[in-house]
Amino acid sequence: MNNTIETILNHRSIRKFEDIPVTDEQLSTVLTAAQQASTSSYMMAYSIIGVTDPAKKTELAEITGQAYVKDNGHLLIFCADLHRHTLKANEENYENMKPNLENTEHFLVSAIDAALAAQNAAIAAESMGLGICYIGSIRNQLERVDKILSLPTHVIPLFGMVLGVPAHSPNQKPRLPKEAVYFENEYRDHTSELEAFDKEITSYYQSRSSNNRVDTWTDQMLRRFTKPMRMDVTDLVQKKGFNKR
Amino acid sequence: MNNTIETILNHRSIRKFEDIPVTDEQLSTVLTAAQQASTSSYMMAYSIIGVTDPAKKTELAEITGQAYVKDNGHLLIFCADLHRHTLKANEENYENMKPNLENTEHFLVSAIDAALAAQNAAIAAESMGLGICYIGSIRNQLERVDKILSLPTHVIPLFGMVLGVPAHSPNQKPRLPKEAVYFENEYRDHTSELEAFDKEITSYYQSRSSNNRVDTWTDQMLRRFTKPMRMDVTDLVQKKGFNKR
Numbered sequence: 001m002n003n004t005i006e007t008i009l010n011h012r013s014i015r016k017f018e019d020i021p022v023t024d025e026q027l028s029t030v031l032t033a034a035q036q037a038s039t040s041s042y043m044m045a046y047s048i049i050g051v052t053d054p055a056k057k058t059e060l061a062e063i064t065g066q067a068y069v070k071d072n073g074h075l076l077i078f079c080a081d082l083h084r085h086t087l088k089a090n091e092e093n094y095e096n097m098k099p100n101l102e103n104t105e106h107f108l109v110s111a112i113d114a115a116l117a118a119q120n121a122a123i124a125a126e127s128m129g130l131g132i133c134y135i136g137s138i139r140n141q142l143e144r145v146d147k148i149l150s151l152p153t154h155v156i157p158l159f160g161m162v163l164g165v166p167a168h169s170p171n172q173k174p175r176l177p178k179e180a181v182y183f184e185n186e187y188r189d190h191t192s193e194l195e196a197f198d199k200e201i202t203s204y205y206q207s208r209s210s211n212n213r214v215d216t217w218t219d220q221m222l223r224r225f226t227k228p229m230r231m232d233v234t235d236l237v238q239k240k241g242f243n244k245r
Numbered sequence: 246m247n248n249t250i251e252t253i254l255n256h257r258s259i260r261k262f263e264d265i266p267v268t269d270e271q272l273s274t275v276l277t278a279a280q281q282a283s284t285s286s287y288m289m290a291y292s293i294i295g296v297t298d299p300a301k302k303t304e305l306a307e308i309t310g311q312a313y314v315k316d317n318g319h320l321l322i323f324c325a326d327l328h329r330h331t332l333k334a335n336e337e338n339y340e341n342m343k344p345n346l347e348n349t350e351h352f353l354v355s356a357i358d359a360a361l362a363a364q365n366a367a368i369a370a371e372s373m374g375l376g377i378c379y380i381g382s383i384r385n386q387l388e389r390v391d392k393i394l395s396l397p398t399h400v401i402p403l404f405g406m407v408l409g410v411p412a413h414s415p416n417q418k419p420r421l422p423k424e425a426v427y428f429e430n431e432y433r434d435h436t437s438e439l440e441a442f443d444k445e446i447t448s449y450y451q452s453r454s455s456n457n458r459v460d461t462w463t464d465q466m467l468r469r470f471t472k473p474m475r476m477d478v479t480d481l482v483q484k485k486g487f488n489k490r
Contacts, residue, residue: 002248004249004368004369005373011281029250031427032254033253034426036256037256037364038367041469042462042465046426048427051429056430084425088467093467096470097467097470097471103478103479104478104488105476108384112356119364122283124253127248128250132283136354139350139353148431150431150432152432176289181276183294183295184295184296185394186395190329218332218333224345225341225342229348230348231344
């Protein structure tokens, strides 16, 4: 196994950091790595906001309910960005661009571009001994996050990432069996693989050092999905000009 | 610079492969790496279809208009997947799940989960000396791709990835200046950085070995966005139960 694969397989989400800022050099490497990711038709349809202002970090920690959004080595917010693509457009051009700016296709393109860049950033950071955690909970109050970052039309925050020197080493969470995620030539029923995984997960939750409980993966998902969650993301996304048609 | 960052920075999309299949061991490593990526609230909301059937590969090459979708070491299709989350649901549960299954939030979650897994797969493959190229053009005819892969409700194809032993070594395409992608604390106007980038891109297109032309990035984007593209992705996505509310 080479070093890169070792880094990838060693991933765990880090939620406690030493009080040591990410250095400018580390940040620069992380960003260069992010930018080198593949991008759909050269659109580079994302932006990254680094949040250093303590007041903004405190507000984001409150929105997410996660103290480590304030207490970390650095905080990045990854945004879908179709704004810079419109800058050279006159009024007529802009009207002609709208079907693309507002369709599902380009909402997907920008979300995927942002995610590919983010994962390169994550791997680069981890390869330098930093820990990371994705922060989906900025979508708890997406409109507020959007305002904090002063994002223009056609730019929306998607998720955050905290980085820093790890101050703990959590267990790795088991993944679904490969046979429940990878299929050859066509989709395949994988109920029996999920049942096997549920048994594995029950042991995992019972044996792990903290937050010990009785649970299965399918039950956890059932509970999660039966409570409507972040239904207002739709509105903010559309208000900013994405995903409207 | 460590090996991992070197691998990341050395990325170029590979569109010509030697006639050598990806080995089972390589594929297994690539998939394990993909699965180790972060996933939103443990949802693991994606599936991967490996396409080996020559008839299916030929049809996908026709849909995408890209011969290397047929001629490669292996072809993966990354899908958003909320299907397995519904398997334990009775009729009442399922009705209660629908707001989540159908909202923007979980469309985003599944697209981002798939993209993070894919980028881990890409980096792992590249670290082993394989080349990769993302295939967005499966969205040219998403409904046809969906049928080829026999995907159930709440599963949609998002993008493909070809892998294999590289048979060429293309130039790297310049990226936007860091100052046009990364901002501190709030979004910032970056018109002047884009102008500088346009000059760089003009030289790049004039100097590169193949497909030499006069162009700028902003002009390219203007042309691209003023022609409505893949407007029907919206319909298929909604028909499969995603992004409806």
